[in-house]
Amino acid sequence: xxxxxxxxxxxxxxxxxxxxxxxxxxxxxxxxxxxxxxxxxxxxxxxxxxxxxxxxxxxxxxxxxxxxxxxxxxxxxxxxxxxxxxxxxxxxxxxxxxxxxxxxxxxxxxxxxxxxxxxxxxxxxxxxxxxxxxxxxxxxxxxxxxxxxxxxxxxxxxxxxxxxxxxxxxxxxxxxxxxxxxxxxxxxxxxxxxxxxxxxxxxxxxx
Numbered sequence: 768x769x770x771x772x773x774x775x776x777x778x779x780x781x782x783x784x785x786x787x788x789x790x791x792x793x794x795x796x797x798x799x800x801x802x803x804x805x806x807x808x809x810x811x812x813x814x815x816x817x818x819x820x821x822x823x824x825x826x827x828x829x830x831x832x833x834x835x836x837x838x839x840x841x842x843x844x845x846x847x848x849x850x851x852x853x854x855x856x857x858x859x860x861x862x863x864x865x866x867x868x869x870x871x872x873x874x875x876x877x878x879x880x881x882x883x884x885x886x887x888x889x890x891x892x893x894x895x896x897x898x899x900x901x902x903x904x905x906x907x908x909x910x911x912x913x914x915x916x917x918x919x920x921x922x923x924x925x926x927x928x929x930x931x932x933x934x935x936x937x938x939x940x941x942x943x944x945x946x947x948x949x950x951x952x953x954x955x956x957x958x959x960x961x962x963x964x965x966x967x968x969x970x971x972x973x974x
Contacts, residue, residue: 768846768847769846769847769871769872769873769874770844770845770846770847770848770849770850770869770871770872770873770874771790771794771848771849771850771873771874771876772849772850772852772856772860772862772873772874772875772876773787773790773791773849773850773851773852773856773876773878774787774852774853774854774855774856774857774860774875774876774877774878774879774880775787775810775813775814775851775852775853775854775878776853776854776855776878776879776884776949777853777854777879777880777881777884777885777948777949777950778809778813778853778948778949778950779949780813780816780817782879782884782949783813783817783878784876784877784878784879786876786877787817787851787876787878788817790849790876791814791817791818791820791849791851792817792818794818794820794847794848794849795820795821795847795848796820796821796822796823796845796848796849797814797818797820797821797822797823797848797849797850797851798822798823798824798825798840798843798844798848798849798850798851799811799814799822799823799824799825799851799852800824800825800827800850800852800861800862801824801825801826801827809853809950810851810852810853811824813851814851820849823843825840825843825850825865826840827840827861827864840865840868841865841866841868841869841870842868842870844865844869844871845871846871848871850862850865853878853881854878854879854880854881855877855878855879855880856875856876856877856878857875857877858880858882858902859904859924859925881924881948881965881967882902882922882924882967884948884949885945885948885955885967885969886945886969888945888948888949888953888955889943889945889955889969891943891969893920893922893969894919894920898919898920899917899918899919899920900918900919900920900921900922901914901917901918901920901921901922902922902924903921903922903923903924904923904924904925904928905923905924905925905926905927905928905929905930905932905933905962905968906925906928906929908928908929908932911923911929911932911933911936912932912936915936915940915970915972918972919971919972920969920970920971920972921936921969921970922967922968922969922970923967923968923969923970924967925964926944926962926963926964926966926967926968927962927963927964927966930962933959933962933968934959934960934962936970937959937968937970940970940971940972941970941971942957942959942968942969942970942971943955943956943957943959943968943969944956944957944958944959944960944961944962944966944967944968944969945966945967945968945969946961946962946963946965946966947963947965947966948965948967950965
C-alpha cells in the first residue's frame with residue numbers, strides 16, 4: 768500500500784475533504800509534521816477529530832533540513848501510513864523534503880490551500896477573466912518586485928520575511944492581509960502591518 772499524503776486544508780475541520788477524512792479514518796498510524804508549535808498543535812488537533820489511529824510527530828526544520836533526520840523520518844513512513852499536513856501537499860508542503868528518502872510508493876490527497884481559502888474568507892475574488900496570478904514566498908525578495916510589475920495579482924505567502932519590502936509593495940496598491948485564517952487570532956485587513964508565518968498577503972495591480 769502507498770503512503771497517503773493528506774492535505775488538511777487551512778485549519779477548519781469543515782474544510783477537510785471527504786477523501787482526506789476517509790484516509791484518516793482508515794489509517795493505523797498518522798504522521799504529523801512539526802516545524803512550528805502552532806502548525807503541529809493545529810494539524811494534530813484536526814487529525815484527532817477524524818481518526819482513532821496512533822498519531823506520531825515528525826520533527827521538521829523551518830530552514831535548511833538535516834538530511835540524516837529526514838532520512839530517519841522517511842524510513843518511519845511504512846506502507847499504508849498517512850502523512851497529514853496543513854494546506855495542500857503539492858504547494859509548499861513539507862512532504863517534499865521527505866520524498867527523496869522515501870522507499871514506499873505514495874499518493875497525494877489534495878487539500879484546500881491557504882491561497883484560495885483566505886481569499887474566500889475575505890470575500891474577494893483572487894483573480895478573474897484572464898488575469899495572471901503569481902504565488903511568491905516572502906523570502907524571495909529577488910522575485911517580489913518583478914512579480915508585482917508583471918502579474919495582475921501577487922500572493923505573498925509565509926509573509927514573516929522581508930516585511931518592509933512586502934509593505935512597500937502593498938503601499939499605493941489594492942492589498943489585503945489575511946493572518947491565521949481559520950485559526951485562533953484570525954485577522955483580515957486592508958492594512959498590511961502585522962505579518963507572520965501564517966499570513967497571506969494579496970497585492971493587486973493598480974489601486
